[in-house]
Every structure is written in structure tokens, then in C-alpha cells.
Amino acid sequence: MLVFGTVVASRPHQVRIKIHEFDEFETSWYFVPQICTVKDKSSNSLAVNTEVAACVTEDFEDGCIIGALYNDEDVCILEDENVKLISFEDGTIFKYDKKEHKHTVDVKGQIYVKATDKVIFDCEVEMTQNLKVAKDVSDKKGTMQAMRNVYNSHTHSNGNEGEPTGTPSGTM
Numbered sequence: 814m815l816v817f818g819t820v821v822a823s824r825p826h827q828v829r830i831k832i833h834e835f836d837e838f839e840t841s842w843y844f845v846p847q848i849c850t851v852k853d854k855s856s857n858s859l860a861v862n863t864e865v866a867a868c869v870t871e872d873f874e875d876g877c878i879i880g881a882l883y884n885d886e887d888v889c890i891l892e893d894e895n896v897k898l899i900s901f902e903d904g905t906i907f908k909y910d911k912k913e914h915k916h917t918v919d920v921k922g923q924i925y926v927k928a929t930d931k932v933i934f935d936c937e938v939e940m941t942q943n944l945k946v947a948k949d950v951s952d953k954k955g956t957m958q959a960m961r962n963v964y965n966s967h968t969h970s971n972g973n974e975g976e977p978t979g980t981p982s983g984t985m
Contacts, residue, residue: 814871817882820863828859828878830867843867843876863887 818830818840827842848855859865864884869876883889891898895912908917918924926932950957 814869815879816867816869816876818865818867820859820861820865823859823861825856825858828863828865830865830876830878832873835873838873840867840869840873840876843869843878845878 816832816834818832820828821831821839822829824842826845826847828845829842830840832838832840845857845859847857859878859881864882864887866879866882867876868879890900893910893912895910897909897911899907903921904919905921906917906919908919909915910917
């Protein structure tokens, strides 16, 4: 049977709901479907007060949430069928516009990327803030450290009889 209700308790991958059309009946724990659960894993829990649709047994003993629903208080913030969006309570968003071919990620905090091999950008990268690097920076000609080694401790063959000239006024 199809019912509609409000989440009154939530734990990872399960919720209890209050079913309005049956005198505010409060259910046992119902499962919340996930995208994948066997080899690959996903996790998405529902917050208390989320309006949901559920498929339940006649005695309401067992049930499964079909999905979360928008309502008069919690309205959809998009009206463009070309845009996919995940918006978080802290203001972080993941948005993709299929028509514009633009992916926007706005994180209210830090992004940590760890790869066992490397991260490859096959595009121009534009930085609008500082770039800090813990290891060496290199291009197809060499590393910045190699340039510093050459230019910061160089000698002149003429004019100083081959002796070091001291620390350059502008180091690399």
C-alpha cells in the first residue's frame, strides 16, 4: 500500500515515519533505498521532518521509503530540467548544467583529494587565489628547485675572476 508521511526518527539507512492519513500512526523502522549496496556502496539518510512516500504492508509492520517529497515548506529551488543539483544545509553545492556543460562545486570548507596514482587535468587551470605546494613544481623543462639551484648560487666567468658574486639581489 502507498502511504505518505513525515520522518520522525532517522538512523543510517532507516527511518520511522508518522502517517498522517492513519491518525498520525508512527511506524517501525523502514528502509531507505540506496543507489548501490553490494560491491560499490552509497549512503544517503533522510532528515527528521522530511516528507516521504512509502510502500508498506497492510499492518504497517514492514515498509520501504520510495522517496522524499517537496511540499509547501520545503520547496524545490530549481525550475530548470537541465540542471542537476545537490545542495547541503551549510551552503555547499554540487551543480551540473547539461545545457551549458558547466559543473559548479561550491564547498564551504576544504576539499581533500587523495589518489593512489595521480590527478590529471586535461584543460587549462586558472587559479584565483594562491597556490601552495608541499613538494616540487615542474614543467616540461625542469623543476623550480632546479632553477633555484642554478640561479641562486651562480658564478660569473668574467669580471669576478670566476668567484661567486654573493647572493643575488633577486632570487628565484
